[in-house]
Amino acid sequence: MADFSWDIRSPLDRALVAGAYGAPGDAGVALTEIRNFDLVQVMARRGKAGEMIAAAKARFGVAAPETPKATGTSDASLIWSGPDQFLVLSKGGKHSIEALAPGFAGSASLSDQSHARALISISGDKARAMLAKLSSIDLHADASAVGAAAATSMDHTSVTLWRGVDRNGQAVFNLLVFATFAESLWHTILYSAAEYGVTIGHSEELA
16 A cells, blocks of 8 residues: 655655756856745635725735735735735745635635645846746846736746845746646756756745
């Protein structure tokens, strides 16, 4: 009989091998899987978009994004994911689906996506060059400022992509992908980044 466990594991548990990959020397791309986060999809009910936005403002102190962008607060990120809908990304349970439900009752439908998505942080001086191989989104600094977001596809796989706060003077891009496609897309990203040299790791901290 096959072993079975209810233990929660990362979608990249088998695929992610921490360390160096690809071309030797200074790595041009850093890939970091972010683990153990809370992710809730908030979708306005018909005719209730205004009420949903007001509920978000009351909860987070900032308006929910109505255009493709991500808005950060001290303990959460609100990420546009389509018309009249956004994702709440956080840590520690403060903004779990159970915590959010009362405030959005009547205005929005909530869906817990915490274990349905993988979250990958991509940085380094060759991050844009690597992403350009996989996405049609213009990620140049002039077109993609900090906070810019998109619901797009990479290698025929649906993803949510947004630019985070710069780190060490370099752009940081965050990518959410459905767990069932995460391993396949991870290998595609690795192959695309190999010529630049890659450092691979995982973290419990949100980028």
